[in-house]
Amino acid sequence: MQKQETLTKNQKIILDLIEKSDQPLKAYSILFDVKKKGINAPLQVYRALKKLVKIGKIHKIESRNAFIACKNSKCQIAKATVFSICESCEDVTEIHDHKLSEHLRDFKDNKGMKYSKYNLEFFGICKKCV
């Protein structure tokens, strides 16, 4: 069983917002949306985001500087993420592919470095946009 993290008020507000969106949200768009809930400054948003990323509730889409909720209830994959990104409509989907995960998890380079984490972003054109 995972340790159940207790979220603070700000963290809950921001996680809530991100979970309600099926697409990644940007920090300043989050800030705009939570101003009515008393969160006034960028730093309050960034601090909550940092924590939520750390505990695996959300992931950062690095190439887009945006944050998306993790739909995987186990949340053990916070450090092993794969995304599919449509370069036309910017639709982002988290990919959970067992075989691919295994390959990535087991990957060893020729320098003997041990990897604790990876992030893979696939880019293309989604079915809708073809």
Place this chain on the structure above:
Amino acid sequence: MQKQETLTKNQKIILDLIEKSDQPLKAYSILFDVKKKGINAPLQVYRALKKLVKIGKIHKIESRNAFIACKNSKCQIAKATVFSICESCEDVTEIHDHKLSEHLRDFKDNKGMKYSKYNLEFFGICKKCV
């Protein structure tokens, strides 16, 4: 045979600088370094970077907002990049692993999306930093 791109003066200056560094450089650090060569504004740097990325001479390390030269003379892998990043010393190495590349190139998700590009970043602690 690849089409040989002719680089402009600004592009050459900036590629030169990046190629001389074995580690990723940030845009504003590049700007600082090339001011003595008459490049004065961020936009001049970003425009050159954009072109150099496009033709595969350099890659952007998305999680670091930094740019590294591609050592692969063929430059056909501009759209299929794998990096190893040390979270302690920030050392970055481009990985060329045939088997891994094959797996990634052949990956199909269950949504029938065709991928034209991917970027994978592995994180860990390098041998020096252990």
Place this chain on the structure above:
DNA sequence: AACGCTGTGTAATAATATAACATATTTAAG
């Protein structure tokens, strides 16, 4: 010559993210 394309130079500004400081709250130890 007229056009499209790519690149340049400059100024201004937008977008993303962190530093620094004072204070509050929660947790864990003694």
Place this chain on the structure above:
DNA sequence: CTTAAATATGTTATATTATTACACAGCGTT
């Protein structure tokens, strides 16, 4: 219970990363 450490908050200011807008130059095509 008291104390100390760890975590979170609120606020202001600032740093860092990246783009918009505009005027113009060079080059190859028609």
